Amino acid sequence: xxxxxxxxxxxxxxxxxxxxxxxxxxxxxxxxxxxxxxxxxxxxxxxxxxxxxxxxxxxxxxxxxxxxxxxxxxxxxxxxxxxxxxxxxxxxxxxxxxxxxxxxxxxxxxxxxxxxxxxxxxxxxxxxx
Numbered sequence: 001x002x003x004x005x006x007x008x009x010x011x012x013x014x015x016x017x018x019x020x021x022x023x024x025x026x027x028x029x030x031x032x033x034x035x036x037x038x039x040x041x042x043x044x045x046x047x048x049x050x051x052x053x054x055x056x057x058x059x060x061x062x063x064x065x066x067x068x069x070x071x072x073x074x075x076x077x078x079x080x081x082x083x084x085x086x087x088x089x090x091x092x093x094x095x096x097x098x099x100x101x102x103x104x105x106x107x108x109x110x111x112x113x114x115x116x117x118x119x120x121x122x123x124x125x126x127x128x129x
Contacts, residue, residue: 003058003059004059004061005059005061005062010061010062013062014062014065014105018101018102018108018109018110019110021101021104021110022102022109022110022112024058024102025056025101025102031080031082032078032080032081033056033057033078033079033084034056034058034059034060034062034063034076034077034078034079035054035055035056035057035063035076035077035079036055036063036066036067036071036074036075036076036077037074037075037077038071038073038074038075039073042054043055043071043074044097045100045103047098047100047108048108048111051111052095052096052097052098053097053098053099054088054097054098054100055099055100055101055103055109056079056084056099056100056101056102057076057102058102060076060078062102062104063076063077064076065104065105066103081121084121085118085121085122088114089114089115089117089118090114092114093114093115097114098111098112098113098114099111099114099117101117
């Protein structure tokens with residue numbers, strides 16, 4: 001159930017500070033998160049300490065904005081929230097990777113441990129039970 005971001009919403013959201021964009025990550029509302037991949041792999045980015053992070057966004061339009069420069073060969077791809085919680089997060093934990101939530105150009109995104117993301121998503125999912 002993908003969400004199409006309108007122009008006004010996009011313009012407002014991309015200007016938010018990283019903590020506010022984290023709050024905006026509506027993966028539970030739309031039952032998916034988005035990341036980007038090239039023809040073979042999901043793309044990773046480094047945080048301030050150069051730890052590997054998987055970048056995620058709440059909608060395709062935001063993820064598509066990352067597909068420029070070094071990532072121009074990438075495409076946005078949806079990940080169901082169930083797969084993200086049940087498959088991706090355990091894999092990220094095992095690989096000692098973090099999650100970069102909603103990076104937008106110069107506004108790097110907030111980096112969270114996968115365990116924290118899982119806790120926040122599971123807490124949010126309780127609102128839908």
